Amino acid sequence: MSDPTYTPPEVWTHDAENGGKFANINRPTAGAREEKDLPVGDHDFQLYSLATPNGVKASIMLEELLEAGHSGAEYDAWTVNIGEGDQFTSGFVDLNPNSKIPTLLDRSGDQPVRVFESGAILMHLAEKFGAFLPTDHTRAEVLSWLFWQVGSAPFIGGGFGHFYAYAPEKYEYPINRYSMETKRLFDVANQRLADNEYLGGKDYTVADIATFPWLAPFVFGGIYGEARKFLSIHEYTHVERWVKQLAERPGVRRGRIVNKTWGEDNEQLLERHSPADFKGKNI
Numbered sequence: 001m002s003d004p005t006y007t008p009p010e011v012w013t014h015d016a017e018n019g020g021k022f023a024n025i026n027r028p029t030a031g032a033r034e035e036k037d038l039p040v041g042d043h044d045f046q047l048y049s050l051a052t053p054n055g056v057k058a059s060i061m062l063e064e065l066l067e068a069g070h071s072g073a074e075y076d077a078w079t080v081n082i083g084e085g086d087q088f089t090s091g092f093v094d095l096n097p098n099s100k101i102p103t104l105l106d107r108s109g110d111q112p113v114r115v116f117e118s119g120a121i122l123m124h125l126a127e128k129f130g131a132f133l134p135t136d137h138t139r140a141e142v143l144s145w146l147f148w149q150v151g152s153a154p155f156i157g158g159g160f161g162h163f164y165a166y167a168p169e170k171y172e173y174p175i176n177r178y179s180m181e182t183k184r185l186f187d188v189a190n191q192r193l194a195d196n197e198y199l200g201g202k203d204y205t206v207a208d209i210a211t212f213p214w215l216a217p218f219v220f221g222g223i224y225g226e227a228r229k230f231l232s233i234h235e236y237t238h239v240e241r242w243v244k245q246l247a248e249r250p251g252v253r254r255g256r257i258v259n260k261t262w263g264e265d266n267e268q269l270l271e272r273h274s275p276a277d278f279k280g281k282n283i
């Protein structure tokens with residue numbers, strides 16, 4: 001049991017036995033814990049990821065680029081099992097000192113380039129291929145929504161999801177705080193999508209690619225237990241319209257299962273190296 005009268009000590013120390021879902025991998029330090037290289041395939045783009053909401057932003061973007069005819073966006077996608085600590089190998093940390101998926105290695109230019117942070121990956125690919133990020137006066141609006149998403153995801157995942165679904169006990173205060181914030185964020189998107197087909201305006205952009213993976217699981221259910229009901233997600237009808245519309249896109253359908261290691265067999269794709277890997281999958 002947690003102590004409701006807890007008074008923080010003068011200096012915080014790490015308690016590895018706190019019982020939280022990720023207590024075994026969480027530590028207050030950065031850096032590699034194990035010497036191990038990453039696998040590398042044939043394509044210019046190497047994606048190291050897992051099909052979490054942050055992870056599929058990158059695979060959806062790559063599949064959307066391919067769908068739009070940018071054949072140079074062919075990529076190898078490798079599963080990083082974050083529950084087993086793959087993000088703390090020396091190879092991964094060399095690409096991402098923050099030890100989080102998704103992480104991209106771009107070998108298409110003179111020098112290999114590492115890109116970490118999902119928002120940076122989306123911008124890097126959008127600029128490289130000249131797609132899904134306008135260059136006219138609407139660019140700032142799209143970037144505003146992209147950064148809104150990246151900045152607000154921790155309140156939904158690390159805040160609401162953690163305390164509602166993952167914490168070892170239910171604590172009323174953080175659940176109230178992050179439920180309110182998650183609903184407020186849904187309302188922001190709902191009001192925007194009431195008057196606009198897409199978050200950035202009239203075109204589908206990186207802002208939609210970043211936001212869809214976080215909002216869709218609440219609309220369809222299947223994230224954080226009964227969160228859909230608990231947060232009355234059915235109230236956000238414009239978000240629901242937009243989620244259902246985007247879920248039909250072939251690039252979204254493929255990207256969502258890349259590096260998926262759970263669910264039905266025909267909805268998992270542990271590694272992706274070519275379009276043929278989707279054969280027989282339920283997409």
Ligand SMILES: N[C@@H](CCC(=O)N[C@@H](CS)C(=O)NCC(=O)O)C(=O)O
Nearest residue numbers: 052054082099100101102117118119
């Ligand atoms: N701000 C980062 C967040 C990425 C992130 O939180 N990734 C999670 C999975 S969704 C992760 O790798 N967690 C592993 C860990 O915390 O050790 C981004 O947008 O790329």
